[in-house]
């Protein structure tokens with residue numbers, strides 16, 4: 257059997273939408289085993305066998321501004337577009353629309369997608385770090401990420417440079433097979449919550465380059 261990384265890795269839709277001779281976004285080929293980005297330290301009291309992975313939030317000035325929230329699951333980045341960005345206020349439910357799985361390498365991508373290409377516009381690394389799966393069922397038993405995603409309710413504990421503590425993603429429309437789904441991204445009430453803060457407003461810069469979206473576009477657009 258010929259081995260072909262282009263098939264069966266869950267990134268077919270991602271590649272179909274993009275022309276890699278035009279955009280500098282990663283194709284997702286050959287990014288397995290690549291060393292991860294530096295991660296903030298995880299708490300020392302993590303239970304044995306707990307599921308962790310990287311997460312990234314990219315602010316993306318496409319036709320409509322949004323924040324792409326991505327979690328590493330099963331070798332890809334599960335992705336949602338959040339039009340208003342994350343809120344640290346547990347009373348603020350932010351719409352999160354699933355988008356196609358992205359390659360792991362995408363967590364390192366910051367740049368300007370050229371005009372005429374899918375998602376054209378500047379995209380910066382707004383936050384990054386590590387997540388811990390804290391999803392559980394009604395009896396309090398842990399639920400693996402893939403099952404939690406299929407069921408439409410995921411809880412993660414984030415150790416990012418901006419985002420921290422518990423967050424939940426809950427599907428409110430569509431099922432696991434539906435093309436069109438709507439989810440909500442909500443901060444859990446914990447010490448990292450802050451109802452007074454507007455984190456996308458007061459903390460707009462890339463955690464990698466220190467640039468705002470406007471500065472990135474002015475330099476590279």
Ligand code: MN
Pocket residue numbers: 316318322324337375
């Ligand atoms: Mn996007």
